[in-house]
Amino acid sequence: MPLVNMKPLLRDAMDNGYAVAAFNLVDYGTTKAMVAAAEELNAPVICQTSTKTIQYWSHKEIVSWVRTVAEDSPVPVVLHLDHCKDLAMIEACAKAGWTSIMIDASELPFEENLEMSKRVRDIAEKYGVGMEAELGQIMGVEDDMHVAEEDSVLTDPEDAQRFCDALDLSAFACAVGTAHGFYHGDPVVDFDRIKRINELTKTPMALHGGTGLSDETFLKAIERGSAKINISTNLKHVFVQSFVDYHTAKPTDFEPLRLIDAQYQACKTMFSGFIEKFGGKDRAPAYLSKAA
Template sequence: MPLVNMKPLLRHAMDNGYAVAAFNLVDYNTVKGMVKAAEGLNAPVICQTSSKTIDYYSHEEIVSWVRTCAENSPVPVVLHLDHCKDIAMIEKCAQTGWTSIMIDASEFPFEENLEMSKRVRDIAEKYNVGMEAELGQIMGVEDDMVVAEEDSVLTDPEDAKKFCDALDLSAFACAVGTAHGFYKGEPVVDFDRIEAINKATNTPMALHGGTGLSDETFAKAIARGSAKVNISTNLKHVFVKSVDEYRRANPDDYEPLRVIDAQYQACKDLFASFIEKFGGKDQAPSFLESLKETA
């Protein structure tokens, strides 16, 4: 089916108590694995791209991969731009075929962040795509963006309400104690803050920094309104380690397709485990039916 807009999907997820798994793609094979894993569970999925990945390939290449996989699939697939600070790149994504875009101006003061986000809101409306924006600073490393623990700023629920009321977001990214990358020690997630923000904004929350969180943490966050959960670092490690493991087990095998398939299967298994963990299994038919009702 065609790529879908993220806004109605996350509203459905929030209203029905599950979260959509969002994975940062690496190549065509990982896109294929995401979609096939979602198909196996009859679930929606979000394929995300970082700015760095777009720079390495191109807008056109990435769109062609995701469209090819989605159009041959019966499940809803979103192509989303993750953390981006470049408004020109954001607009190019919306023009080229992304169905959701994210502006990350969280490093700036509230008013400046809001002003930049409003510019992206205009782009989202122009191209009829979903939009995510961020308030507060999430610690850790996300591609080339680094936020030290001492520089992280938890999101204030009152500021969150002002921000979301002005933007009509598909997803709201905020700092609630999670971190990008692997955790050093036990993460301290502020569940009361998640609940307060969701009550104040009534906007599906995007939980960033999903790698390394416990099943209990995911369940509590999703129950409080986290409708999108991002997984990136975990995928990167499986992507590389799966090849290492195959080569150790098969040191004399130089058939590339067998190596690639081993990597594909390992990544696909990872995708399926998170999709099911977040409650996405068998949610695709209900979401598609909800689209018909609102058409």
């Protein structure tokens, strides 16, 4: 089926108490694996792209991968641009076929962030795509963005309400104690803040920094309104480690397709685990019946 807009999908997730898994694809193989995992579980999925990945492969190649695997798929697939600060890249993605775009101007003061996000709102409306924006500083490392713990700023619920009321977002990214990358020690997630923000904004929350969180943390966040959960670092490690493990186990096997398939299977298993953990299993039919 054609790629879908993220807004109604996340609204369905929020209304029905589950979250859609969002994975930052690396190449065609990981793209194919995440959609295959979603198909096996009859679940929706979000294929995300970082700006670094787009710069490496190009808009044309990435959109062709995702469209190719989605067009014959019976489940809803979103192509989403993750953390982007470049308006030109945001518009290029929307024009090329992405069905959701994210502006991350969270390092700016509130009014400047809102003004930049309104400009992206215009782009989203122009191309009929979903939109995510961020308020508050999420700690950790995301591609080339580094936010130290002492520089992180948790999102104020009242500011969140003002921000979301002005933008009509598909997803709202905010700082609630999670972090990009692997955690060093136990994360202190502010579940009361998640609940309060969702009560005030009534906007599906995107929980960034999903790698390394416990099952209990995921469940509590979803119960309080998190409808999109991002997984990136975990994929990077499985992608590389599965390659290394295969070659270590079979050092004389230089058939690339067997090695690539081992990598594909490891990634697919990881995708399936998160999709099921977030409650996405068998959610595709109900969403599609409403969207029809």
